[in-house]
Amino acid sequence: MGNVKRKLLHQTLRGYGLYAVLILLLSTPFFYFLIQKLHLDDVDEGLVLRADEFKMHILPGLNASEIDQWNRFNRDMKILKEPVIKGDSLSFQFYYDSLITELEPYRVLLSPVKIGNLPYTLSVKNDLIESEDLIMSLALLYSGLLVVLLAGLFYITKYYSNRLWLPFYNTLDSIEQYEIDKTHKPDLPDPAIEEFSRLNQSVQNLIDRSKVTYENQQEFIENAAHELQTPLAVLHAKLDSFLQLPDLTASQLAALSPLYDLLARLNRLNKNLLLLSKIDHQSYHTAERFDLALVVEKTIDFFEDQATEKNIRFEHVKLESHWVVYNMALVEILVSNLLLNALTHNREYGVIHIELKGSTLIISNTGATSTVLAADKLFQRFAKTGNASKGNGLGLAIVKKITDLYGWKIGYSFEDGLHCFKVRF
Template sequence: MKLLTRTTLIYLLYASVVAGAGTFVYFEVIHKLYYGYVDRTLSRRKLRVLKALRLYLHSPADLAYWHQLDHNVEFVPLPTLPARQPDRIGQRIMYNELTGKVQPYRQLAAPITFQGRPYELQIRLSLLDTQGLLWRMALTGVGLFGVLGLGMLGLQVVLNRRLWQPFYYLLNQLQKYKLNRSQPITLPPTQVREFRELYEAVQLLLRQNQRVYRHQKEFSENAAHEIQTPLAILRAQLDLLVQAPGLTEEQAGYIERMMSVTHRLTHLTKSLLLLAQLDSQLYFPTELVDMAGVVRAQLVQLQDQLSARGITLTTSLAASVPLRMHRVLLEVLVSNLLVNAIRHNHTNGQLAVTLTTSSLTIENTGRAQSLLDTGLFERMRTAPDSPAESVGLGLTLVQQICTHCGLPLRYTYTEPGRHHQQVLFG
């Protein structure tokens, strides 16, 4: 959800709560004000009636005639006059002869004396139109809130398209930004100070990251050159030493171990350099690669290792699985998964490779324990039963490549001692 949309929704929620509660408060306030006005009107009318009784009316028949002329004024005879009873104002439901309906009235009742006889003076005002008026006022308030809400939503759309346009333009550039390409980041003209400050902070951050990236790239290139060259010389000298005449069996054993260490160091160096490139988010150009062809080629190369350990291989490979990816990264991914499944397998164990259009699954027998507890994807972490030539970076590279290429990687363990590595495609 966009920030402006979220802010607008919060404002609308607050406004709806205030409007909902305010409608009832508004109704009650108007209700009290109007009833106060009605009560004052009844009190003033009572004074006019009392004045008319003193000046213009002379007999009880005049009282009945007055009631016939105005049904809202009535004189009810009383047996005795109450002692100092105050005026009573309240609600009364009566039948209205003019409308033919039962409707509410506001009534004032006061004891009076006319020509020595006690009466109760009842003065009434109809409330039928009043209720309708109050409800219409409340509905008008609800309608105004509806107009306010629609106006805020419309304003939010306009602000999204105009006021926030520089922000989304900058965000779009950052989403496409690559450190190794060094494309410039621009900001459209804007009067919003926060956007300009954000742009300046982004520019500073990118300059710092580009400087760190250049230094790390130079270090990786220098390390690749400076380390690989002496290693190549060392391997060549060891090859010449093996071919030297008069070499004893004991000396050959020492040389073989030195060559094994040299091979392991070469593999470790290449893995570390590749990890450094992946950590730096270097751009690896992609191409359409057949995953099935890569898997078959890697299985052929590892056939000697499978035979040496007596591992039974079972495959179920789709005819062709095209995948857009960097070929070298894909080969490293598949090779490391297969090599890991062989190294951590039992002698005379089992290895199953399943390739579909949606995933690559490698299942192998091994330790009767989940490898997640042993730091499976941590760098330089190897299991106790790992071979000596293992450098502890195989699955770390697999995880880094999957993360870099957006391929979900899953590991599961099932009894008895079966380990599953699965790479999902898209």
């Protein structure tokens, strides 16, 4: 399951957004009904008032014979024989409007009256057409205001958050780009906000301490390897001298042979350690223009004997000329370590394909094993993949370090039974 990461700002704005939508959805109908209710109360009050006025001023002087006359001239206040009711009642009713030929909503008050001792019903009505529109307009206006208000809040928050968190994002970028083995140190500013200032200080301290630790470690490796050189040289000389002693028997001489091999191995290991600790911009700062194809060709020549000895053939050697400006010694070290790797971890009668196309060098080889290697462990120091004791476990670490130094891409893949290393210069 992927752990979906949310952005800080989105997290803040999510709350705002949810709140705004909720308020809008809930308040708009509520507001609509509230205004409608207020308006209706107002209308009802008017109807009752008109009925009361009628009863007070007109009813006492009204004869039953005048009812038809009254009804003819009053559209909204009529005296009806039917229905007979006991108390006042308010209701909604629809009447046909001949002007716009539609049924229109009306509020109707029915009130019982007595004219000449006969019960009649007074009907007072008021149309609601205009008020409907008014309520709708009011509700829309209100929602509109709310939308504008919330949107404004949203964008202002976004704008200020962005500005507020800017130092944080700057620090984040600096840390992300920082690599301990590169020389430049990130230059973190001192922001006005206390928390960010503290963060930057802490990060700076952490980087400084790590850098010192890293440099100490590099220095230690270099010193250790250097100190080992002398005893190694003495051991070498002693062995060479011993070899010249007279009267050595054949079996004694044969016993010396593995010592030489071990010494060579120790020497190689030491040189590689020394190299690994020295690969940085300071030790290899010079750059020159050269043809990559020539370096590869030279390296192939160097390993020709080794390959013949193991019955390994170089095949599909396609080298296109490609001029670059780098430190040539480092490129040579890189190419030879890759080739050595392809030779060491090969099998008898195996093959090595080498292709230099543009700035891409591809070295693929048959392997002692025909399974995919763990790509993540491959470039680690002393990482043992599969059969142990071959190589000294530093070759590919050196390769990786050089590619890292120059920012080149290196990849491993397993294709058609070949272990394939690809470097993009």
